[in-house]
Amino acid sequence: MRTATHNLSVAGVIAAKDLRAELRGRQAVTSTLFLAAVTMLIFGFALGPDEDRLAVAGPGLLWLAIILSGILAVGRLHHLETDDGAFELLGLYPISRTGIYLGKALGGLAAMLVIGALVLPLTVILFAVDVASAVPGLLLVIALGSIGFAAVGTLYAGLTVRLRAREVLLPLLLLPVVAPLLLAAVSATALLLAGDPFGELPAWLQLLAGYDLAMLLAGGLTYGLALEE
Amino acid sequence: MPPTTIHVRPTGVPDKTTPGVETRDLARLFRRSPALAGVTIQVVSGRAVAILGANGAGKTTLLRVLATALRPSYGSAAVDGIDVADRPEEIRPRVAFLPHATGLYDDLTAAENLGFAAALMNVPAPDREDRVGAALERVHLTTERDSRVGRFSAGMRRRLALGRILLGHPRLVLLDEPYAALDAEGMALVDELLDEWRSNGATVLVATHATERLGERMDGWMRLENGLVVDLGGVGVIGRVAARPATDLPASPPLAAGFRS
Numbered sequence: 101m102r103t104a105t106h107n108l109s110v111a112g113v114i115a116a117k118d119l120r121a122e123l124r125g126r127q128a129v130t131s132t133l134f135l136a137a138v139t140m141l142i143f144g145f146a147l148g149p150d151e152d153r154l155a156v157a158g159p160g161l162l163w164l165a166i167i168l169s170g171i172l173a174v175g176r177l178h179h180l181e182t183d184d185g186a187f188e189l190l191g192l193y194p195i196s197r198t199g200i201y202l203g204k205a206l207g208g209l210a211a212m213l214v215i216g217a218l219v220l221p222l223t224v225i226l227f228a229v230d231v232a233s234a235v236p237g238l239l240l241v242i243a244l245g246s247i248g249f250a251a252v253g254t255l256y257a258g259l260t261v262r263l264r265a266r267e268v269l270l271p272l273l274l275l276p277v278v279a280p281l282l283l284a285a286v287s288a289t290a291l292l293l294a295g296d297p298f299g300e301l302p303a304w305l306q307l308l309a310g311y312d313l314a315m316l317l318a319g320g321l322t323y324g325l326a327l328e329e
Numbered sequence: 330m331p332p333t334t335i336h337v338r339p340t341g342v343p344d345k346t347t348p349g350v351e352t353r354d355l356a357r358l359f360r361r362s363p364a365l366a367g368v369t370i371q372v373v374s375g376r377a378v379a380i381l382g383a384n385g386a387g388k389t390t391l392l393r394v395l396a397t398a399l400r401p402s403y404g405s406a407a408v409d410g411i412d413v414a415d416r417p418e419e420i421r422p423r424v425a426f427l428p429h430a431t432g433l434y435d436d437l438t439a440a441e442n443l444g445f446a447a448a449l450m451n452v453p454a455p456d457r458e459d460r461v462g463a464a465l466e467r468v469h470l471t472t473e474r475d476s477r478v479g480r481f482s483a484g485m486r487r488r489l490a491l492g493r494i495l496l497g498h499p500r501l502v503l504l505d506e507p508y509a510a511l512d513a514e515g516m517a518l519v520d521e522l523l524d525e526w527r528s529n530g531a532t533v534l535v536a537t538h539a540t541e542r543l544g545e546r547m548d549g550w551m552r553l554e555n556g557l558v559v560d561l562g563g564v565g566v567i568g569r570v571a572a573r574p575a576t577d578l579p580a581s582p583p584l585a586a587g588f589r590s
Binding site: 124180195196 | 393396397398399400418421422424426428429430431432433434435436437441445446448449450451477486
């Protein structure tokens with residue numbers, strides 16, 4: 101219990117610091133949100149005015165925008181630590197590695213939820229998707245998908261942050277690992293928008309929740325390796 | 330050519346207490362290349378020791394191993410009798426490390442940077458603001474309290490990093506080139522802090538080229554070359570000397586010389 105409280109307290113301090121620094125820096129926030137919006141706009145224009153095509157493509161494009169921006173967000177939260185050697189010092193405080201991991205993941209999750217909050221209305225507008233009856237379910241899917249992505253993205257961002265080719269390596273390593281998450285998130289989103297005629301949604305939600313738990317556990321146990329040289 | 334030794338504080342017989350720092354055949358490799366190649370030393374608790382040596386001699390690596398930032402590749406290192414590889418979590422609350430990079434966040438203010446450090450150093454929340462204020466005052470940055478660190482000069486960043494150490498009560502202080510980038514006022518501050526840490530009973534290790542500046546603030550010294558201790562002197566530090574350099578060395582204090590093996 102005491103360990104859990106300590107980890108959550110450390111996580112809160114680190115996430116608050118990251119978000120404050122990111123909001124002050126502005127360039128990163130702007131570029132991340134801009135990438136999400138541009139992705140949606142480009143595909144919207146490319147698919148043309150056919151509402152059926154747009155509605156079919158909507159769930160995939162929603163997640164494409166979230167994941168691409170999420171890669172930028174989790175990477176950026178680690179680059180903050182390397183500007184002046186802060187990552188090494190972070191590992192020298194008398195705090196648990198799990199707390200540091202959870203803090204970084206929490207910061208990444210917050211960034212992804214903001215991105216999701218921007219992209220969802222864009223999807224409605226650009227892809228003629230009727231979400232009126234599915235909003236709570238969509239929010240749940242976005243939350244579960246973002247937790248899983250932040251969990252695994254934070255781990256890989258930590259492991260690659262000291263490498264020179266980190267910008268290339270992070271998406272290369274990350275995308276295969278998030279494939280099940282993407283499959284589940286896109287499928288669940290599409291089912292929600294279609295009204296889930298065959299009752300398949302709970303299975304995808306269970307997969308998402310299971311993925312989240314597995315990745316959080318793996319990250320909490322192994323993130324310490326990232327802090328060691 | 331850097332000085333091969335420094336004049337140390339003339340003190341009495343060496344202490345016979347628990348070593349503040351102890352290493353045995355400590356080696357650290359980077360891609361099979363040894364930065365430390367078998368260092369065996371003991372630094373007596375409460376003593377201040379300078380680590381001398383040219384660039385690449387292994388000074389920073391030794392400090393990073395003791396700070397638990399690096400694991401030893403071979404051999405062992407201990408702080409207050411606690412092994413750095415086995416129980417690093419017990420060592421971290423005891424150690425303060427000033428690395429060459431200051432580890433500050435440009436987009437946070439000076440007070441926010443110290444507040445973040447204080448929170449992670451487990452300073453109780455009600456005390457944090459006072460502790461941060463006192464540290465800023467001590468390093469002469471009170472007027473810059475709410476300025477973002479990204480606008481600071483290298484010297485100001487160094488002073489703020491020193492302020493971070495003042496938030497805690499370390500038993501071992503590790504300083505990597507503490508005078509780097511500092512003006513006369515900043516250097517005087519380092520001198521004051523060194524005296525203060527020593528008088529508080531902390532063990533202090535300083536890796537530096539500024540041997541003239543350190544002067545008699547140090548109890549002892551050791552010189553590294555290619556990852557090995559090639560000479561040491563003063564009191565408070567004993568160890569295995571790998572090889573004597575060919576240069577003419579000033580006579581070391583006899584007590585320290587007697588402890589070489």
